[in-house]
Amino acid sequence: MITEPASARDHAEVSALVREVAATTFTSEKVRAAAATALGFDEVAWKQLVDLGWPSLALDPAIGGAGMGTFVQCLVHRELGARLAPSPYLASAGLASGALVLLGDDRATDLLASLGAGTRTAALVLGHGRGWPTDDGPAGLTATETPAGWIVDGRAELVLDGARADVLVVVARTADAWGLFEVDARIGAVSRTPAATVDATRALADLQLTAAPARCLRSRPVTTDEVSGLVDRMAVPLAAEMAGAAVACLEQTLEYLRTRHQFGRPIGSFQALKHRCADVAVALTVAQEMVFAAAEMVDAGDVAGLRIAGPLLLARSAEVFLHAAEEAIQLHGGVGFTDEVDVGLYYKRALVDGELLAPVADAYARLDLVRAEGAA
């Protein structure tokens, strides 16, 4: 067993409950079946999560939330990640809601409340693309203020839940900075094309917005620094899902090593295999600690801490998850590369999660930049 992060132990009951629900709601059979449907997710399971109040766990009680903070929500992310749950939860409750909390003003309250209540789902579309934005870098999405209101133009590729969300929460370049906007995803000005990838459990889509009417969710402009802070903040729920998936991947591998016999003994008794598992376990433990230490920073409003912790944990979680999945395939031997066992699904999920927000190399480059600033 991988040890719980030290800081998560105060929430052992919540954690156990979440694990149990996730394990029964998202069994391997259900996950495979849901991923194969047109929507790519299990609507019944989503309603169940909504009934449990999970989309609003971290939200303010004033708008119907449970006020339990990002830390507790990350426990949910971790368990959904562990089951490869095909669910709107990450896109809507994790990324879009998180963006509204961080950057939105009172204009964003209604949308936030409806996402928390699960009456609508949202996808987050970052106009600068992947990685961290720069002042003079390219922007795929631009927003223009017209006499009739704001409109957004441009293209965004491989957007999580882009094709099935009701609403797009868009960060787009304006004339002098960035802005946060709500765009109705179901109108003609938004063209959405589902993008099939290696991982059917994450529903990605390519979006084309053509003079799409938008509602501005914050009166003040958003600075490049604030968009960077948003990426740091978004790294936390995504990394929680990756850490959870990596742990599950190792646990399945350990189970196999304990039960599969060769040469008259369980193969898990061979040191060559043990040591590989130990290395994965150490990396996982560290990655989990990083994720939950960062979740505490989010709840404490420690923006400076997250500037370093965000890219750090994103890079490490992605590396660790991919490594755990690669090792899982190898340690399962022949069945490891068949579709019979789930480790291959974890590998594919690791590939996709590693690109969703920022690739590892970009996260490390960002880390170098932020550290250099700190030393100066």
Next chain:
Amino acid sequence: MTTSPTASTSPAPGGTATLLGHHVLGPELPAVPYDHPFRAEFRGWLQQHPLGPEPLEQDARIAHRRAWHRELAADGWVGLHWPVEHGGRGADALTQFMYYEELALAGAPEPANTPGLILLGPTLMVHGTEELKKRFLPGILAGDEAWCQGFSEPDAGSDLAAVRTRAELVGDEWVVNGQKIWTTFGQYADLVFVLCRTTPGSERHRGLSLLVVPADQPGVTIRAIKQISGDEEFCEVFLDDARAPRDWVVGEVGQGWAAAMTLFQFERGDQGYTDHARMLVRLAGVERRLAESETAGLVSSVRAATARARHRDLWVRIQGLRLLNYRGAVLATSGEGLGAVGSMTNLVWGELEKELGAAVAEAVGACGLRAGRHDTHERLHTRAASIYSGTSEIQRNIIAERLLGLPR
């Protein structure tokens, strides 16, 4: 355990020391904030107590650390985690965490008697009699009596339960015979912790006892082992009818294994042995040095680029170690043991230590080959790190079997 030649402390006598800023450590962690009053208090003291750079030669280095131990001890800055009744402050593990961080930022070495402070003293507190505690604890704290640990033997290294050193009770004394090896700084020790067989014919974990044996006696011969670095950190200890008083047994007679395991828990858990802060300070020094070396033409731009990628990787991994230590401190503060997680910390530390040692030497290019330099020395010295407190391979076995439940 390696002391940094790279940390910057002003040696100006009567002046004040320059302490590195907290940014060197990485992001602030909730339970050990950078504005914690403990940090401020200790930094204030450290600022008023500058110390010169560490000498390279081993005897001088040990003398330097002993003097530093006494200076710290004089104002109550060692053994903070010891209970008040034994002269400590009863500080929790999170305070210890901050203590090591601040010590490192000041470029100061750890107190000379760290093994006594974090291993033997606490083991005595758990398993020792009142008399033993009274006799030995004050000397450990003040730095007046140095201790070493007589556990490993030529045929009992990673497999410690194979120890063959034996002791029998003759009158009021134990008479001890056998050989110990890998005894850290045995040549400077006044007292030896000896794990030996007190039940004749016993096997493995049974029938062992932990005795305190005075080093200065005819039956004890201590011979230093020369390392590839030129240091003599480890010794062979020959016990030929060595004597120890009958009462100098830590724990019950025959229960030495339990006492030894307690000690290992301290070893795997205390950050004094897996000091992330000292590593981060050293790495910051390496990064500075590399820039200077590149400017001076000691390393090519290609070599510098390779080194920088490596430094970043090291920084990330040391942050991981920092979180493991933090985790350990949080657990210890809530009264829980580390279990196999201590093995994780040890594994990460040992592997990092070697790579950091290599990076230190690499940062000055071919100069890192010249004898008599701290950086040259550090690369050679750190090769031992993944071996001497339980090899990386043994740590991986422990993690796999005890934490992950893989079959033996």
